[in-house]
Amino acid sequence: MGKIKLADISTSAPKKFDKEKTKAVTREILEELDELQNLMYAEHKHSVLLIVQGMDASGKDGVIKNVTGTLNPQGVTVYSFKAPSPEETDHDFLWRVHKQAPGKGMIQVFNRSHYEDILIQRVHKWIDDKTAYKRMDAINDFEKLLAVHGNTQILKFYLHVSHEAQQQRLIERTEDPRKMWKYNEQDLAESKLWDKYMNAYEDAINNCNYIPWMVVPADQNWYKEYVIALTLRDTLKSLKMKYPRLRK
Numbered sequence: 403m404g405k406i407k408l409a410d411i412s413t414s415a416p417k418k419f420d421k422e423k424t425k426a427v428t429r430e431i432l433e434e435l436d437e438l439q440n441l442m443y444a445e446h447k448h449s450v451l452l453i454v455q456g457m458d459a460s461g462k463d464g465v466i467k468n469v470t471g472t473l474n475p476q477g478v479t480v481y482s483f484k485a486p487s488p489e490e491t492d493h494d495f496l497w498r499v500h501k502q503a504p505g506k507g508m509i510q511v512f513n514r515s516h517y518e519d520i521l522i523q524r525v526h527k528w529i530d531d532k533t534a535y536k537r538m539d540a541i542n543d544f545e546k547l548l549a550v551h552g553n554t555q556i557l558k559f560y561l562h563v564s565h566e567a568q569q570q571r572l573i574e575r576t577e578d579p580r581k582m583w584k585y586n587e588q589d590l591a592e593s594k595l596w597d598k599y600m601n602a603y604e605d606a607i608n609n610c611n612y613i614p615w616m617v618v619p620a621d622q623n624w625y626k627e628y629v630i631a632l633t634l635r636d637t638l639k640s641l642k643m644k645y646p647r648l649r650k
Contacts, residue, residue, distance in 0.1 A: 405608045408600055411617050413564040415625035428628045431635050432472050438638040442507055443477040445643045449504035449554045452634065453512045455521075456561030457599060458589040459571035460620050462513050465561070468623075469631045470511060479504075482513040495519045495537060496544050503548055509634075516541060520606055525598045535609070542612040549613060555637050556613045559630055560603060561620035565596050 415424075442448055452470075454462045470478050481502045490498040496516055504510035520537050523529045529537075548554040572593060575585040592599070607615045616633060620626045 406604065406615070406617065408562065408604050408607075408617070411562060411619070413562050413567065413619050413621045415619055415622045419625060419628075421622070421624055424628050425624050428624070428631050431628075431631045432469070435469075435631065435635050435638070436473055438635065438643075439473045439477050439509060441643045441645060442509075442638060442641070443474070444507070444645050446507040446646075447553060448641050448643070449506050449552065450509045450634070450637065451504055451512065451548060451554050451556045452509060452630075453515045453517070453556065453558045454561065454630075455515060455517050455559065455603075456620060457563060457568055457596075458586075458592060459568045459575075460561035460563040461623055461626060462561060464623055465626050465630055466511055466513055468627050469634065470509065473509070477507060478509045478511065480511040480513060483515055483518055494540075496540060500544070503552065504554060506553070516544070517606055517610070520610075521599065521602045522592075524602050525595055534605075538606070538609045541610045545610075545613045555641070557630075557633055557637060558613055558615045559626075559633075560607060560615055560617050561626060562617045563620040565593070567621045568593060568596075 415421075442450070454466060456462050466480055470480070483499075486495075486498060499516040502510065502512070520529075520534045520541070524531070524534045545556055549556055572589055575581045575589075607617070616629070618626045618629045
């Protein structure tokens with residue numbers, strides 16, 4: 403597989419997809435997911451780590467809510483990675499991440515993730531390139547550990563939003579009372595570093611690929627919800643799970 407160039411990938415849904423028809427299909431997929439998640443929880447052999455990365459206003463919160471919000475909360479947890487605490491910075495950068503890895507039967511969602519340690523830290527030059535590449539090696543090893551020894555299905559989604567759509571959404575947060583709570587002045591400053599972030603994301607996607615990434619066009623919310631729900635559904639179906647039976 404060749405290297406991914408984000409500039410060559412559209413941020414819009416393919417034209418063949420109709421919005422209303424796709425939303426209807428997504429609802430059907432979510433009904434299937436409810437049963438599949440229940441089955442995985444009961445069988446207690448597998449786990450899922452669903453990583454959602456993307457720029458500010460790419461729609462991470464919304465897609466997590468709309469794809470996993472109808473599932474049984476006993477079997478789904480969401481963890482949002484913020485700036486590390488003093489205790490966390492006293493350890494290696496994956497220390498706080500490994501603690502959040504899913505147990506058997508669980509779907510764990512990362513809203514942002516360990517990738518922040520090679521994205522924002524690199525863009526702001528809090529780490530140098532040599533350190534960034536060492537961390538990429540560590541990330542590949544970490545994800546391999548979870549996949550091979552933890553029986554964890556890892557799904558990594560980069561929400562590929564256009565700069566224009568991002569800026570429009572950030573402006574909406576200053577005008578729409580329902581979205582003002584999301585407003586963060588720092589988001590506008592980070593948006594000015596767009597090109598640097600795209601380079602950092604591209605490098606992360608191409609180098610941290612023991613578990614491949616899925617680049618999801620994110621300018622339309624309904625499309626990214628469909629893609630992520632479909633991928634999760636197909637992943638769970640592929641496990642060929644069965645309900646445990648009583649021993650007689």
